[in-house]
Amino acid sequence: MNNWPKSLSAIRENEKWIPGGVVSLNRKSEPNICFERGAGSRVWDVDGNEYIDYQAGFAAAFLGHNDPDVNQAVAETLNRNSVLMGAGPTDLEGEFAELFCRCVPTADKIQITTTGSEATYHAIRIARAVTQKSHVIIMQGGYNGWHNDVAGNVISRLEDVGERVSPGEYPFDALSAGIPEQHRSLVHVVNFNDLSSVDYLIKRFPIACIILEPILQNIGIVKPQEGYLEGLRKMADTHGFLLIFDEVKTGFRHALGGYQSICGVTPDLSTFGKAVANGYPMGVIAGKAAYMDYFIHPDKEKRVLIAGTFNAHPLTTVAAIATLKKLASPEYQVYAHIENLGHVLEKGLTAIFSAYSKPFHVARQGSAFCVYFMDHAPVDFHDIAQHHDASFDKEYRLRLISEGIFNFPLPIKQGSISFAHQLTDIEETLDKTQRVVAALANGKH
Numbered sequence: 495m496n497n498w499p500k501s502l503s504a505i506r507e508n509e510k511w512i513p514g515g516v517v518s519l520n521r522k523s524e525p526n527i528c529f530e531r532g533a534g535s536r537v538w539d540v541d542g543n544e545y546i547d548y549q550a551g552f553a554a555a556f557l558g559h560n561d562p563d564v565n566q567a568v569a570e571t572l573n574r575n576s577v578l579m580g581a582g583p584t585d586l587e588g589e590f591a592e593l594f595c596r597c598v599p600t601a602d603k604i605q606i607t608t609t610g611s612e613a614t615y616h617a618i619r620i621a622r623a624v625t626q627k628s629h630v631i632i633m634q635g636g637y638n639g640w641h642n643d644v645a646g647n648v649i650s651r652l653e654d655v656g657e658r659v660s661p662g663e664y665p666f667d668a669l670s671a672g673i674p675e676q677h678r679s680l681v682h683v684v685n686f687n688d689l690s691s692v693d694y695l696i697k698r699f700p701i702a703c704i705i706l707e708p709i710l711q712n713i714g715i716v717k718p719q720e721g722y723l724e725g726l727r728k729m730a731d732t733h734g735f736l737l738i739f740d741e742v743k744t745g746f747r748h749a750l751g752g753y754q755s756i757c758g759v760t761p762d763l764s765t766f767g768k769a770v771a772n773g774y775p776m777g778v779i780a781g782k783a784a785y786m787d788y789f790i791h792p793d794k795e796k797r798v799l800i801a802g803t804f805n806a807h808p809l810t811t812v813a814a815i816a817t818l819k820k821l822a823s824p825e826y827q828v829y830a831h832i833e834n835l836g837h838v839l840e841k842g843l844t845a846i847f848s849a850y851s852k853p854f855h856v857a858r859q860g861s862a863f864c865v866y867f868m869d870h871a872p873v874d875f876h877d878i879a880q881h882h883d884a885s886f887d888k889e890y891r892l893r894l895i896s897e898g899i900f901n902f903p904l905p906i907k908q909g910s911i912s913f914a915h916q917l918t919d920i921e922e923t924l925d926k927t928q929r930v931v932a933a934l935a936n937g938k939h
Contacts, residue, residue, distance in 0.1 A: 498539060534559060544898060546919050548901040556747055556769035558912040578808060594780065599751060620779075634685045649713060661690040692729060707744060715908060738761055740765050862909070867886050890934060891905070
């Protein structure tokens with residue numbers, strides 16, 4: 495499996511009508527494989543190749559592709575001739591909101607969007623309305639969406655952001671043109687796990703909020719060090735800014751109550767997406783009622799607008815209800831199954847790489863995993879940029895794809911186990927990984 499002629503033809507044809515040939519340029523990679531269908535843990539491309547999938551729609555398909563229970567709920571809603579009215583409340587959005595808040599007990603109320611980026615946009619807007627401040631702190635190596643407040647500093651080049659400094663901040667390495675310089679001046683970038691840099695900024699700028707993934711999962715799996723999240727919570731309380739957890743990737747994958755239920759730190763606001771509807775397009779803003787009620791604040795000067803014709807679309811909402819019910823059901827034991835598979839995969843990968851001299855570290859949280867080619871668990875983006883062997887990582891991923899094991903072919907991108915994976919999938923993955931690593935160690939091409 496070393497070429498994809500129909501995939502190449504598809505992207506070339508798309509490029510006639512779509513800039514870049516894909517509608518989200520984050521999807522573009524080398525190779526650019528055009529996937530045709532998926533079922534459970536497997537996907538097939540237009541050239542007929544089959545893969546065990548660990549991409550899972552950037553971690554969205556937590557139950558697996560085309561989960562039968564979610565699909566049945568959507569089909570029944572279609573058969574009821576459910577409509578998108580754009581007028582008045584719906585019973586589905588109310589049912590979902592109650593279910594969500596029961597699953598995530600730190601959330602008093604929620605609002606619903608169509609994407610995670612919209613959710614983080616609204617969360618920051620609430621923070622600015624509440625605090626009457628404008629400045630925002632984001633993480634080097636974090637990803638919180640496409641909008642002006644957060645579209646910077648994911649997998650940046652060191653020459654663009656400089657060496658590690660602490661305390662201090664890093665230049666805003668914009669992911670996009672068209673962000674005004676005046677806007678960039680309101681956004682401050684610090685390294686994850688670095689409380690001193692946050693302290694440095696809050697003494698110099700009127701900070702409205704800090705927004706972060708509680709585990710950085712867009713540069714693999716970078717976990718918070720002991721006391722870090724607790725330290726942010728204390729700073730927010732002391733200095734009067736909001737703490738926002740972006741759980742678009744961590745939420746529901748790691749626990750029914752989000753990662754916040756694991757770490758024991760309650761943010762003021764949280765954002766969710768991806769796994770909440772098993773891949774159907776939904777984002778959620780959740781949090782304390784005192785802040786969520788800014789959407790209906792009686793003072794027009796403080797009221798935060800939320801609008802969107804497709805927010806809580808009936809098909810998306812019923813998919814989310816079915817997903818959360820399945821995640822919460824003791825019948826399925828979703829999290830126990832996932833944890834068992836993750837443990838087997840982590841143990842197997844560790845055994846494979848331990849047989850060779852190449853430095854490595856297998857990072858995992860529940861269903862999410864990443865192999866770093868460095869000799870320790872990373873603590874921040876600079877640690878990865880300075881110590882991880884990215885060229886080896888790239889070749890490792892490409893060879894696994896050729897063996898029928900798909901994870902996104904970009905170094906340090908997270909892999910995602912789904913509930914649909916079985917032990918046989920993990921065993922096949924480990925067998926093929928052993929073959930790939932042996933070939934790489936022997937310099938075979």
